[in-house]
Amino acid sequence: MCKAFILLFFPLLLCGQVRDVPLVMYATGPIDYEGGTPGTSVSVYTGTYLTGQGALSLGEDATLEAVSGDRFVRLSEPGRYPISELFEQEPKSDGFIDRFINFVRRGLDQSASTEDLEHAYQENQGNISGLGDAGLSGLLPFGGSLFPVITTFTWPEDDAATSYRLRVVDSLTEAVVLTATARDTSVQLDLAGLYLQDDRRYYWEVFPNAAPSNTPSRLGAQAPAVAGTRIYFTFRTRDRSEVLAPVTELSIYRGTASEAQRRLLEAMALEEADYLYAADRAYRDGLAQEPDNPVIRRAYAAFLSRWNQRSRARTMIQLR
Amino acid sequence: MLLPTRHLHALIITALIFVLIGAVRLVTFNIHYFDPFNNGIRDYEITDILFSQLRDPERVDREDRIVLVHVAKPQRAEIAELLTKIGSRSPRVIGVDILFSGRKDPVGDSLLAAAISATPSIVMASNLAPYDGQRKGIPGMIYSDSIFTRGARSAYTNFLAGTDRTVRLFNPFITTLDGRQEVSFGAALAQAYAPDRVGKLRWQRGERPVRINYSGGYRGFLRVDGGxxxxxxxxxxxxxxxDRIVIIGFIDSQEPDAPIEDRYFTPLNEVYTGRSLPDMYGAVIHANIVSMILDGSYIFELPGWLEALLVVGFTYVNVLVIHRIYHRLPDSYHGVTRVMQLVELFCFFFIVALLFYHFRLKIDFSTGFLALVLAYDIVMIYESFIRKRIPALNPPDHV
Incomplete structure (x- = not known):
């Protein structure tokens, strides 16, 4: 207790440049600090000042974020970290003028030709890419409306999970419509058989079931790949053929010999009617027919991009 | 008869430019068909680029006077226990960014009420009642249940933006229609820590909105998990x-798939135009506000009249030059003017960015930039259309 007190407050009394004394901004899990005297260590918590030339030891599931001056470090791998090396390396940092020039350059890239736009799309980590997939990567269905048909719910794999718990919940009443446990990262549900009401909003979410852990929360830590995202959808009892009627009656639809082109037209009509999952299926079916068809590939990429599935959209463009 | 000089022409063209800008704004801002477009444009300021793109993301502005405590969706009894534990360590003030509406279970409610009344310095969250359009003001406040607010101070957590708009401003003080003076959550916390700072803020700004100078995301704040x-x-x-300011609220991770609850758009959002996800929790915005008030690091803004004067002067000088190029270099008018516009835009944007970055001085020069872009066309319209039809604008020998 006494040692901890000294570690916490002694630097405040002695150091003129308090901001340069490394301060732990966030700590979770077993973290020990050897303050220089061999064989002695104290536990590290949020608010601990790391003085001297000791070392930090991170145990399993431990995370530490510390700031010295304006330099930030984040440690999440178990191991021993000498304090002297933590803030030794200056972070990659550009001057204001460099950042300004880069910003203008990115703007010029985006304003150039279509070809350059794709290049900028792939290169930019700024405004174009933004928040990437917005947490939706690998999730299907990812919104919109769903038909009363068999629907495959898919989510990304979580390394620590032994199984997954899927929930379908009424967004208005929070009543759980269905809970299912799956071994794999997808499960097929016949929505016609569930007690879902027409034109009502629901959401689905997945929780990975993992071995028990002492980690209290994911505050500040990398979020598990799948937990925490609620995907909202509207259940509609309309028939697929009814939605597709305006397209299937077109002469171009009936006249074409290409099944892929039909799927493309269907996908567009389905997206227009907000049936995103069905539209996604239609695009995939079209690509299965003609994998190298550039029109379908680009249209699918644009569709994915519009609905925040940018990683997959990028893959579509890159595989041209 | 007074002959028209080049200054008179430049004045008329400048006036035409501002009439056109006014007309365009009137049309685009009032026709609801343009709403999606307008929402994008309206909710955008040039300084957003500075916050989101020109800051050094590697550098963290450390704030060690504030501790953020994350609580997910705890029971009231758990909050009570948390308050007791934190309160026993003599924090300077505890801010609870949770509204406890109504009563739920008697045991939890009474424990929480007892913990709140036993905590000497505590600020409870409240909300401003919806704006009354007819009486033009805030009719009152929405507090937590009276069992919790008895003896505790309440302060409103609202920002000057909804959840669908970027939070750039907040009102530190508001007088409601029933004459009560209310204080914002951030100002109330800062007041408990450094009353003189808030007094100065009240004296300098009164009840006017204050622009938030974001020191950064939540990496720069001490964070603890309530669980x-x-x-x-x-x-x-x-x-x-x-001896620190403690803010208890919902502060999950900053991952894109973290819950959207109580999360807002801020100018720090990487995606500064168009669709994106909210990037900062309300409690972290309050922490930024507290930090700004304690440091006195406000964003300075030029007075409206001075900004307008600068924009008019800038436009006038440019019109004068472009008009001269039109007459002196008619063959290369297009090229020379466009290059000049580009260079000027680049230089002025750089100056605006530099002033904001180094001196926290915000100059809204977007109207000036728009006027510069329009000057090229308006000079041509004036010369080829207007001037030919108004003889008084031409010297006697001018056809």
Missing amino acids: AILETEAEDPLAVFR
């Missing part, structure tokens, strides 16, 4: 609260 505090039996993890 971990409840679970621990040790004393040392609680030492962090001593």
